[in-house]
Amino acid sequence: MPQNDSHVPPDWPSVIPRLSVDDPENMVAFLRDVFGAMGNYNSDRPSEMWIGASLVMVGSIIERMQTNAFVYVYVPDVDIAYERALALGADALEAPQEMPYGDRRAMLQDPWGNRWQIATHRRFSDA
Numbered sequence: 001m002p003q004n005d006s007h008v009p010p011d012w013p014s015v016i017p018r019l020s021v022d023d024p025e026n027m028v029a030f031l032r033d034v035f036g037a038m039g040n041y042n043s044d045r046p047s048e049m050w051i052g053a054s055l056v057m058v059g060s061i062i063e064r065m066q067t068n069a070f071v072y073v074y075v076p077d078v079d080i081a082y083e084r085a086l087a088l089g090a091d092a093l094e095a096p097q098e099m100p101y102g103d104r105r106a107m108l109q110d111p112w113g114n115r116w117q118i119a120t121h122r123r124f125s126d127a
Helices: 024-035 078-087
Strands: 018-021 047-051 054-060 070-074 091-098 103-109 115-121
Touching (some): 018 024, 024 047, 024 054, 024 078, 078 103, 078 115
Parallel strands (some): 018 054, 070 115
Antiparallel strands (some): 091 103, 103 115
């Protein structure tokens, strides 16, 4: 949930994953195409990409080492997002499958080495 505290920018979350990659412009395009992320590539500062109510920053490795992340993302249709990611060069790690906790989930690795578990929630677990 976004914060309104003075130490956090208005409507931003307190925790923001930041991806440092060697090709941030194409990473931004990947996020837009696979996850429907909103935002634009910025060459002079980190790009701010919104996936639903979540923010992901994407920057270059000019002043930093490349880092790899493991991120769980809910999408409207996991099968479509999974196929889009594969078409854009991601590697399949787990095909979409039903999980006992109500998610249909898949896992892939993007061309920059980040791992993504993508899911569509279908029902609440019986537990």
